[in-house]
Amino acid sequence: MALDRPAAAHLLRRAGMGGTNPQIADFFGLTRAEAVDRVLDTSSNPPLPNWSQFGGLEDWQAQEAIIEWWVDRMISAPPTIEEKLMLFLHSHFATARDKVEDTRLMWNQHVALRQFGMGSFRTLLEKISFGSAMLIYLDNESNVAGAEQENFARELMELHTIGHGRFEESDVVSMARAWTGHNTVGRTRENNWQYDPAYIFRSEEHDHGQKTLFGITRNWDAKETLDELCFGVKANEMSDFVARKVFQFFAHTNPAQSVVDQLAANFRANNLNMKLLVRDVLLTDDFWSPEARYALVKSPVEFMVDIMRRCGMTSEDESVRWRMSLMGMVLMDPPGVDGWGQNDYWLSTAMTWAKSNWTNNLKWRADDRNILQDLADLTPDEAADRVIHFFSIYDVSRQSRLQIRDLIEVTQRDRRWAMSYEPFAVGMFMPEVQCA
Amino acid sequence: MTRETTSSIVDRRRFLQGALVAGGAAVAVPSILADEVAAAAAATSDTILVTVTLAGGNDGLNTIGPFTNSAYRQLRGSMAVSPNNAHVADNGLYFHPQLRRLATRYRRGEVAVVQGVGEPLADRSHFLNLARWQSAMPDSSVSRTGWLGRWLDQTPLGTFGALAVGGRGVPFHMVGTNAKVTDLPTYGNALYGSDTSDARDRVMYRAIRRMGVGAEQPWVARVGEVNALAIDAAQAVAPAMTDDVSRDGLNGEMILAARLINLNLGTRVMNVGHNGYDTHDNQISGNAEQGVHAELLGELDQALDSFFSTLTPANAQRVVVLVYSEFGRRVEPNGSAGTDHGTASKVFLIGRPVQGGIYGDAPPLGQLDNRGDLRITMDLRRVYATVLENWLETPSSAVLGASYSSLNILRQPPPPAPPESSDLRDRAARIRARREDNRLDYLRQHSPTF
Known part of the structure; x- marks a missing residue:
């Protein structure tokens, strides 16, 4: 089935960071499979910078520099899956600089998410779990035999692989024991008590005893637990959990169990390949259904990137970290171990104020940036369509269009000079613009 | 950071209650959003709890302590507070010199001091202690929810039912599973929607209020509702x-917290945070009447005094302030004119409904635990x-997962409803008028049979 313009725009809102009108035109007329394979082809995405680009700064400044680089990359990236998948993975493996207190470790994790995020979930899980950022964030650096720290063990199961209610408290104890000794070097005499965050396995601090995990008694070690979660007795629950979460992030929040079952079965058959899982999700009938259209609320980062790109802005034109903090989404500082939520999570009064204050501020830049400056002499209907299409909305709801049209009519009549910014300002409040 | 969890089910129910039938067809009226504000304003007899979180671990021993006690003077050494300028309480306790107004309120019988309060399961990890003081689950597991958050989970409230004042995010003790807490920045007069003086803005607000109305896609409709609600909310707190x-x-x-209570927006719980109590260094400067801790206590x-003098007398009858910190500090000073993390601390309950006095047993200074900390005598x-x-x-x-016997501090029953002030009557009338105006306007445009 060939894509029409609204369907192409839908795909690029979900798989990309929102398509521009020329990008959408490129997808117009492709079949679903052709279009999906094109967004999954990341071969021409730009390479990542070296850490040296952010090094030499105070730690929090390095984070800010990464956020700005990241936002600019999202703004300018080709319409492929990489950037959106990064937002998913960052929230799934939530880790905060606020606690890690070492931006370089956060950057290493970021690079690992990009490098392994589209391959085997088992490999990705290992790279992230053994990364120093995660070892510190979930306290496994202090998990030693005889004084187990269960934080990582619990979240590995509850948040990263199988989900709440699918393990016993005794599994948490055994999992923590299996992960003892997998620490960071920390402060040592040899290193003159300087803190060293590198991963280290200390056999003498590892619990080598028998442990019963998921009903299986043996001398469990860390990597074997990941195999058991991914390929062993928990494989079905793991694939169900991950497939559901990927579907909810890319399609809509309420999938039928039968849809998840099929995705999970394919995920297992494809050796837990993440790219193929995303491909499967994007090719479900559900993804293309009317129920999925605008069924996700844009996160603040998605919203800001979408608007900034349309306005020709980059991180140089906006205090992105500050704005994001007001809207509740500072990259590399998720508010909790479970990352950010979806939909209603983003619709608090305070976040809405922050979003509205930002767009209200942006309207004063419409003139300078030559945004929608040619509406004054169009008919209200023509002008309304121009505003709506500026945001690449091709299937607007009746009231959104009517309100923009009526506002334009009144403004043209009574306050002609305000035509340079009011239609743009109210356009950013269209629910379709704030949804994905 | 802002953190708010919402319950879509509860919210949708609230929105749908306002649906209006006209000409046989159900028409969703956007201005029903203003109903929330008006409905909330009607409930004026509910009790209100304001928590003041002293972040970082307040030194309870120097806040109100046995300043004449020889063991205290010996253990605290140069960091002991002199009783000379302190304010006498009871049981040999004195308020820190900077707590003059609080001591006055104590003598009026409106301040309850609970001593020896702590988490019996605590270790001294900053992170874990804070989590446990605020989560207050009965076992040692780390909970994702706080105690007031769990109360909010089972108590559906409106937009202003639970407020985190200050725009610094929702504190963990108010985080629940579905609990809805509005994080209110102090720059509220700049919140989008609050300025209604300009006709251009009013035209914009009207357009924004209506976008999404009647949309087939529920999330388009929902986002439209929330944008409208935020405009109403900005006007309500303005x-x-x-x-x-x-x-x-x-x-x-x-002061803002008290004014919000006076506005009768339906608030039941509120938090205000005070940062800086993690006084490892320079807790005192020269003597204990100066330095970081003294300044914090002065603030x-x-x-607290400004808060109570801003409340209307009627509202003062229904407000209790709980001042707490996540733990106390070590009895013996460290080497940098400060104190390290400790265990037991003191909690204050303040307000007209409080039966003032000293509650709980003082942790004996002669019997510190093996780490030199006060022994906890009262489970938080x-x-x-x-x-x-x-x-x-x-x-x-x-809420707490087990039953705990309460202390006989708060007077029963809750006080009667205060009379509605004329300010509030005017405000409610304005809201009702605007609502009616919007409703008629909407029907004129959209109902064929109007």
């Missing part, structure tokens, strides 16, 4: 927002149970 509240630190935030004393859950059972009218077991 009367409480003046420039000074955003410039005056804790004092401004406490706290002023802010008993303090929360007191507030839950005797003020928020909820069995403590429903």
